[in-house]
Amino acid sequence: MAKEHVASDDRSEPAPVLSHLSLPVRRPKLTGRPFYESLGSPKLVLAPMVDQSEFAWRKLTRSFMKPNMPESLLAYSPMLHARMFTETQKFRDRHFQPTKKGLASPYSKSEAASTPPYLDGNPKFDRPLLVQFCANSPDELLEAARYVEPYCDAVDLNLGCPQGIARKGNYGAFLQENWDLIYQLINKLHMNLDVPVTAKIRIFETKEKTLEYARMILAAGASIITVHGRKRDQKGHKTGLADWSVLRYLRENLPPDTVIFANGNILRHEDIQQCLERTGADGVMSAEGNLCDPTIFSPPPGHGAEGREYWRGRNRKGGYRMDAVFRRYMDIIYEHVLEKPVPQRKPLFLPCDPVDDTPSPDPPALEANNAEDQPPRKKQKRATGYVRPTSSSLLAIQPHLFHLLRPLVSQHTAIRDALAKSRAGDVPAFENVLQMTEAAVRQGLLDYDSDPAKYDEPAPIEEKAETGHEDEDEDESSIATVRMCKRPWWVCQPYVRPLPKEALENGSLTMSKKDKKQLEEEKIWEHGQSQKSQASEREKMDVMDGMPEQEMPKQAMVAG
Numbered sequence: 001m002a003k004e005h006v007a008s009d010d011r012s013e014p015a016p017v018l019s020h021l022s023l024p025v026r027r028p029k030l031t032g033r034p035f036y037e038s039l040g041s042p043k044l045v046l047a048p049m050v051d052q053s054e055f056a057w058r059k060l061t062r063s064f065m066k067p068n069m070p071e072s073l074l075a076y077s078p079m080l081h082a083r084m085f086t087e088t089q090k091f092r093d094r095h096f097q098p099t100k101k102g103l104a105s106p107y108s109k110s111e112a113a114s115t116p117p118y119l120d121g122n123p124k125f126d127r128p129l130l131v132q133f134c135a136n137s138p139d140e141l142l143e144a145a146r147y148v149e150p151y152c153d154a155v156d157l158n159l160g161c162p163q164g165i166a167r168k169g170n171y172g173a174f175l176q177e178n179w180d181l182i183y184q185l186i187n188k189l190h191m192n193l194d195v196p197v198t199a200k201i202r203i204f205e206t207k208e209k210t211l212e213y214a215r216m217i218l219a220a221g222a223s224i225i226t227v228h229g230r231k232r233d234q235k236g237h238k239t240g241l242a243d244w245s246v247l248r249y250l251r252e253n254l255p256p257d258t259v260i261f262a263n264g265n266i267l268r269h270e271d272i273q274q275c276l277e278r279t280g281a282d283g284v285m286s287a288e289g290n291l292c293d294p295t296i297f298s299p300p301p302g303h304g305a306e307g308r309e310y311w312r313g314r315n316r317k318g319g320y321r322m323d324a325v326f327r328r329y330m331d332i333i334y335e336h337v338l339e340k341p342v343p344q345r346k347p348l349f350l351p352c353d354p355v356d357d358t359p360s361p362d363p364p365a366l367e368a369n370n371a372e373d374q375p376p377r378k379k380q381k382r383a384t385g386y387v388r389p390t391s392s393s394l395l396a397i398q399p400h401l402f403h404l405l406r407p408l409v410s411q412h413t414a415i416r417d418a419l420a421k422s423r424a425g426d427v428p429a430f431e432n433v434l435q436m437t438e439a440a441v442r443q444g445l446l447d448y449d450s451d452p453a454k455y456d457e458p459a460p461i462e463e464k465a466e467t468g469h470e471d472e473d474e475d476e477s478s479i480a481t482v483r484m485c486k487r488p489w490w491v492c493q494p495y496v497r498p499l500p501k502e503a504l505e506n507g508s509l510t511m512s513k514k515d516k517k518q519l520e521e522e523k524i525w526e527h528g529q530s531q532k533s534q535a536s537e538r539e540k541m542d543v544m545d546g547m548p549e550q551e552m553p554k555q556a557m558v559a560g
Contacts (some may be wrong), residue, residue: 003541031223035196035279036259037127038284039074039153043276044297045261046154047287048076048132048200054117055097057400058126059332060325063288064298072142073297074128077120078392079158081169082144090231094390095129096120098151106143108288109194112150119336121151121438130198132156132223134171136181138188145189154196155189159217162202162235164446171273173202173232177262183220190221198224202232207249214250218258221254226261226285241265244279261285267485267494269296291403293492294329295320308348311491313443314452319491322408323347324348325442326401326434335425337393343431349442351449389425398422405437407489428450444490455488 030038046053046061065073077096082092093102097119098112107115121129133155137143159182161172175182182271189197200220203210214225214287227250229242242264251260262281265271266289275284289296294337294442295456300318301310311327312318327345347353389395401419402409409416422429448455487493 011048026094028111029194029196030211031190031196031221033257033259035154035223040072041075041282042128043283044073044074044272045283045285046073046075046290046297047157047263047285048079048130049287049291050079051392051396052163052291052399054077054095054392054396055126056329056332056337057294058129059336061294061297062125063328063332064295064320066298074124074130075153076156077129077131077148079132079134080144081162081171082133082141083137085133085144085147086140090390092147093394094456095392096148096151097391103147106146106231107150109150112396117151122146130151130154130156132158134158134161134166134169135185136170136175138181138184140187141185142192145193149193149195152195154198154223155193155200156226157185157189157198157222158200160200160202160226162232173450176204176232177470179213179216183216186217186220186222196223196390198226199223200226200228201228202228203243204247205231207246209224210246211250214254218254223475224261225260226263227281235357239321244275247279259283263287266296267481267496268293269299289494291400292406292494293319294325294396294404294494295496308350311454311488313448313488315456317487319487319493321348321441322405322490322492323434323438325404325492326437326533328402329397329400330434333393335396338427349438350401351445387425389423394425394427398424401430401433403495404492406495407487407493408437409442411489412436415440444488448488457483457486 029035032098046058053076054440061075061225062073080095080240081091085095087398088499089102096103098117099115100118101115117123121131129147129152131152131154132366133144135144135157141157148155158172159175163172167173167174186199187280199217201213201217204213210227214227217225229244229246230239234240244265247260247262254260259277260281261283262275262279263285266275266286268282268289272286272288275281300312302308303312303316305310306318309320311321327348331342333341353379385545396409398419405415405419409419414431418429418436422433464529482496483496485496
């Protein structure tokens, strides 16, 4: 660790930049809190996600904001690999499309201003925007940042990716022991770009070391730090809960004008305000919560103002309908990515609509749900001549839909199968999945109308004793959270990961010898072994949803 980067413990003064790392005076630009305020002081932040926070998804998320406040959402690009971005024009053209001409070379600010904008960073509908890179070479990072500088509001350095590919490539969270390199990466951009630099980090084992780390990053020139309240090893079944107390500690010990974004534990819209209050952060970032429900940043409409897109049950719980969100998503693909007219569509179905006598073909989803009873079909060869699209917005459609429709496809396996067979860029295939989804939602709404009791929750969550987990707190059981978030399968809703202890008990988490020994000492491992043959409460709830029987394809998995 580079101790010379550590600032004084006096929280009233920013950490000094040391002379041996100082560079010539930078060009005037807004940084820190003045920069944040110039963006409108946004409190809602769409996270950078590998291949998942591309233009169309950002546009979809922004579309649910109030019409007069689209700028209240700050969005990040997907994480981009700096070296690949600089070396390969195809990579640049696929993942960042600010103009139709592409980025053959970095443009000056005046050249960029004279070129008609296209998608990424378009001032009309894709700002504010931060572009995130992963890197381990200051020169490569600066070269990559030069390409995007005219089309974004800041450049962000990923220091939080915990995946194996980041370990292999030596970037993301696996740089967090090399403070000298991190300082150089941030300071290189800070001193040479016309836009600010920001950074996204994970926490360390102790609050004190995390504070040291944050001070070093700010001293290097970061204008905003996003803090993911999980450690590097918290991923997959070991994800667990983010520690908001660390963010509160940073808020209280960093200079008051430091801009901090909080990341972690944001599953519902209601979590945003709670996070702001408990952490003292300036903004709240959502990643997985947004993938399952892109409306997460938007407050629900008032009672009586639901319209056709929002559904509210008799228990007053509600959410946006999956067919409504899916339809908006496809319309954005047509209008902005393909630049084609949006198809004429009938209004979304409501049970109170007058009966439509117009005959329509039976939806494939309803016919194919009994596929198990049919003889196996011969595997068909795929048609030749398929050309993989080059737009990241087209490549991301299928994985996005698997996240969005997760509860629905567990009920309607034909929709799952049709979606799995839809290739990237095959818009007619996704239109077919949309029609199947609309038919399934119609069926669900009619079923709820005829028998709403079957959708009632199995047990109240007012008292923990009623859940059968009297001795467990919120850090040990996800059952209460699952019940709180649960909606009918046609409503957008978050996926609640089992906590590590639950994953251990149901056998989905394998452990190293070191971890087993530690758990044996705590007498947890023996409990997990004795319960392995019994279904946990969490498993029972998932069985009711049909979750364990279905597996999501690899395309739906997201790293970072």
